[in-house]
Amino acid sequence: MSASRIPGRLRRMNKTQKLSVAGVSAVAAAALSLSLVPGNADAETEPQAVSGAPVVFASAAGASQAKTIQSSVIEQHSTAEQLIKASDAAKAKKAKSVSKEKAKKAKAKAHAKAKAKAKKAASKRGKQGASRSHSRTPVFSNNLDGWIKESLSIMKAKGIPGTYDGLHRNIIRESSGNPKAINDWDVNAVNGVPSKGLLQIIKPTFDFYHVGGTPHDQYDPVANITASANYAADKYGSIDNVNSAY
Incomplete structure (x- = not known):
């Protein structure tokens, strides 16, 4: 847009109004500059031009704030990993306990089965012995x-x-x-x-x-x-x- 087509009201802005507009532009530029600063930045960034506004450098306070946010994210990530590990450990412990209990029950069942089998075999041997003893009983003739x-x-x-x-x-x-x-x-x-x-x-x-x-x-x-x-x-x-x- 040429100067000849600028409305007269804007052309007549005084010096104070111009400085006010420049200030608003500077604030906007600073906000954009902070969003572009890397998370681990602790020094001033290279100057970036934004929409013709004055060049603005990231302040030390902004860099510190970005670093704090990054630290918080890392801490949250670490906490999440610890929770996952704790959950996995609890699951593994529970699975081990269940497996141990199953093994214990299986052992008790096998022991009871073996005992019952031995008892049955002993009973069978007793009956066979009695039968053999009976068969060995002499039969005397009636004379x-x-x-x-x-x-x-x-x-x-x-x-x-x-x-x-x-x-x-x-x-x-x-x-x-x-x-x-x-x-x-x-x-x-x-x-x-x-x-x-x-x-x-x-x-x-x-x-x-x-x-x-x-x-x-x-x-x-x-x-x-x-x-x-x-x-x-x-x-x-x-x-x-x-x-x-x-």
Whole structure:
């Protein structure tokens, strides 16, 4: 715009008004200059021309303020990093704790499982042992040979002496191997207590020398043999020492 076209009012600005306008321009330039100063600047910047306004240099106060802002940003950044690290550490600690708890539970579960398995195996072994023991239990025949052998196994368990030969010999002499034999003519019979069974034992003697685990019956072959052998052991040391009426 040429001077000839400037309104008369502006052309007539006095010196005070001109200085006022220049001052406003200077303030604006200073603000712009501060925004262009680097964050770490601590010296005056090179002069910058702004829209034809007078050249303005950044003041020491502006540089200090910029430096303070930069320091605050750095401090905030550092604090943020510390918070992130603390959060990561807390997460890692929690994950480790959870992992440790899971491992502990898994170990307890494995221990309980192993214990239950061992108990089951022990129970199975016990049943198998009982089964084997049962299968090893001898089965005696229901005849004179079987009765003598069964009586001998009981006598051995009870500590009653005697042999197969001693029992067999006395049985043949007393009853000829007849478990239902009864003497109804001797003095015992006269007294009302006849001798009965394989080894011809009277009731009072049978009752007194009866061996537990056998039937309480004078006519039972095994009960008769073991009670008579027990009586003979007490009176003669063993059934083997008996060679006649006893």
